[in-house]
Amino acid sequence: MNSKVINKIKKAIIESPYPVPESWAFTSLQNLMTFRNGYAFKSKDFNEDKNGLPVIRIRNVKENKSDLYYDGEYDSKYLIKPGDLLVTMDGDFIASIWTGNISLQNQRVGKVIVNDKYDKTFMYYIINPLLKEINKKTEFVTVKHLSSKVINSLPIPVPPLEEQKRIVNKLEESNRIINEINFKLNQAKKLIKKRHDALLRKAFNGELVPQKEEEEKAIDLIKKLEDSRNRERKKKIAIKTLCPNHYPHPIPESWEWVKISGIYDMQTGATPSRSREDFFHGTIPWIKTGEVKWNEIFDSEEHISEEAYLKSSVKKIPANSVLIAMYGQGVTRGRAGINKVEVTTNQAVCSLINNEHIDSKYTLYFFMEGYKRFRNLSVGGNQKNLSAKLISEFEFPLPPLAEQKRIVECLEKEFEDENKTLKLIEIAEQNLEKMRESLVWKAYRGELVEQRPEEGTGLELLKEIIIDIFS
Structure with a gap:
C-alpha cells in the first residue's frame, strides 16, 4: 500500500458525532459514493403526451413517478433507472430510491452512486435523518438549497x-x-x-x-317565516313549497321542501378599493373564501375601516348568518361557515342572513351534506364557481x-x-x-x-x- 493511499485512508476517517460500536468507523459521504447533479433540460422539449422519456423533477422524487416527458437529445449519464438513489436539492430535502420507469434526471435532483462495497439501501436509510436535520436548521429560509458540498460532507457511519x-x-x-x-x-x-x-x-x-x-309542522314555520320576512317589506313575498311529485327525495310528512331564496335573505359582499391602503387598517372583520371552512368565525385575516364600509358596496352581515364560499381553488368552493360576530365579506362569499326560525347550524350541515353535489352545479370556464342565483335555487328540506x-x-x-x-x-x-x-x-x-x-x-x-x- 503506497503512502498516498495510506494518507487518503487517514483523511477519510473522521470523528464520530455520536457514540457508536468500536467495530464501526465514520467517514464523509464523499468517500462512499460519487454524486452527480442533474441537467437543465430545455423546457421547450417538455410535453405531457408521453413522447420521449419522463423527466424527474424535485416533486417526482417522493412520488416515484412523473407525468412530464422530454423529447430531445440527452446524455445517457442522466438516465435514472429503478433502484437509483436520488436526493432533492431544493425545498424539503429527502432521499429516495427510485422505483419508477427509466427517466431523465432534471436539475436540482442529485444522484448518489454508492460504492459497491457499501449497501445502497443502508445508505438511503442513513441519509434521510441527516437531511431532515438540515431541513430543521433551514426551516425559516424562504428558498432552501442543498449544495453538493454539504452532501459530500455528511458524516456517515461505516459498519461491516x-x-x-x-x-x-x-x-x-x-x-x-x-x-x-x-x-x-x-x-x-x-x-x-x-x-x-x-x-x-x-x-x-x-x-x-x-x-x-306535538311539535308544530314545517308549514306553520313557513307562515312565521313569511310574517317575519314581510314585516319590513313593501313587496310581500309568499314562500312556495315544492309539490310532492317534485321532491328530490322523500321526507317526513311534517317537513316541507322549499328553496333557499324562500327562507333566507341573501347578500354578497364586495372589496373596497385596494388603492386606498387606509381602507384596510380598520377594525371591521372582512371575510374571504379561504376563511370559510365549516367553522365558526370570530375574526378575519383582514379588517376594513368604517370609511371603507361607507364608501363601498360592502354590507354588514349580522352574527349567526351562514357564509358560503362561491369561488376558490381546491376544496374551498362550496364550503360554509357561521360568523359569530358581525362581519363583512368580499364578493366571493354569499351570506344567508340569520333569522330566528331556522337553526344556522342545521343549514351549515345541509351544505356539508350536499358539498360535492353543489360543487358539481358550479358554472364557468377554466375556474367553475357558484353564484348567489344558483344557491338561491337550492332545494332545502325544512323540518x-x-x-x-x-x-x-x-x-x-x-x-x-x-x-x-x-x-x-x-x-x-x-x-x-x-x-x-x-x-x-x-x-x-x-x-x-x-x-x-x-x-x-x-x-x-x-x-x-x-x-x-x-x-
Whole structure:
C-alpha cells in the first residue's frame, strides 16, 4: 500500500458525532459514493403526451413517478433507472430510491452512486435523518438549497457490510409492520368518513331523530317565516313549497321542501378599493373564501375601516348568518361557515342572513351534506364557481324548528365522538412515525442489531473502499 493511499485512508476517517460500536468507523459521504447533479433540460422539449422519456423533477422524487416527458437529445449519464438513489436539492430535502420507469434526471435532483462495497439501501436509510436535520436548521429560509458540498460532507457511519445488511433487514421488517398498522388506521378513517356522510344523509332524509306529533309542522314555520320576512317589506313575498311529485327525495310528512331564496335573505359582499391602503387598517372583520371552512368565525385575516364600509358596496352581515364560499381553488368552493360576530365579506362569499326560525347550524350541515353535489352545479370556464342565483335555487328540506335543533344536537354529539376517535388515530400515526425515525437513529448509532466479531470492522471496510477508489 503506497503512502498516498495510506494518507487518503487517514483523511477519510473522521470523528464520530455520536457514540457508536468500536467495530464501526465514520467517514464523509464523499468517500462512499460519487454524486452527480442533474441537467437543465430545455423546457421547450417538455410535453405531457408521453413522447420521449419522463423527466424527474424535485416533486417526482417522493412520488416515484412523473407525468412530464422530454423529447430531445440527452446524455445517457442522466438516465435514472429503478433502484437509483436520488436526493432533492431544493425545498424539503429527502432521499429516495427510485422505483419508477427509466427517466431523465432534471436539475436540482442529485444522484448518489454508492460504492459497491457499501449497501445502497443502508445508505438511503442513513441519509434521510441527516437531511431532515438540515431541513430543521433551514426551516425559516424562504428558498432552501442543498449544495453538493454539504452532501459530500455528511458524516456517515461505516459498519461491516454484513451488519449493514442485517440493519436493513431489521428496518425493512419494522417498516412493513408500521405500514400495515398505518394502512389499518387509514381504513378506520375511511370508515369514519363513510359513517359521517351516512349520518348527514339520514339527517336530511328525516331519519336521524324521531318526529314528534306535538311539535308544530314545517308549514306553520313557513307562515312565521313569511310574517317575519314581510314585516319590513313593501313587496310581500309568499314562500312556495315544492309539490310532492317534485321532491328530490322523500321526507317526513311534517317537513316541507322549499328553496333557499324562500327562507333566507341573501347578500354578497364586495372589496373596497385596494388603492386606498387606509381602507384596510380598520377594525371591521372582512371575510374571504379561504376563511370559510365549516367553522365558526370570530375574526378575519383582514379588517376594513368604517370609511371603507361607507364608501363601498360592502354590507354588514349580522352574527349567526351562514357564509358560503362561491369561488376558490381546491376544496374551498362550496364550503360554509357561521360568523359569530358581525362581519363583512368580499364578493366571493354569499351570506344567508340569520333569522330566528331556522337553526344556522342545521343549514351549515345541509351544505356539508350536499358539498360535492353543489360543487358539481358550479358554472364557468377554466375556474367553475357558484353564484348567489344558483344557491338561491337550492332545494332545502325544512323540518320544524324544534326538530332542526334536535338534529343539530344529535349530529354534534356524533361528530364529537368521531373527532375524538380521529384524534386518537392521529396520535397513533404520529407515534408510528416517531418510532420509524427512532429505529433509523438507532441504526445510525449502531443500537439496532448486535455486532458480530466474525463480520470484521468498519475500518477494514473503509480501507477496502479507499484502496478500491485509488488503486
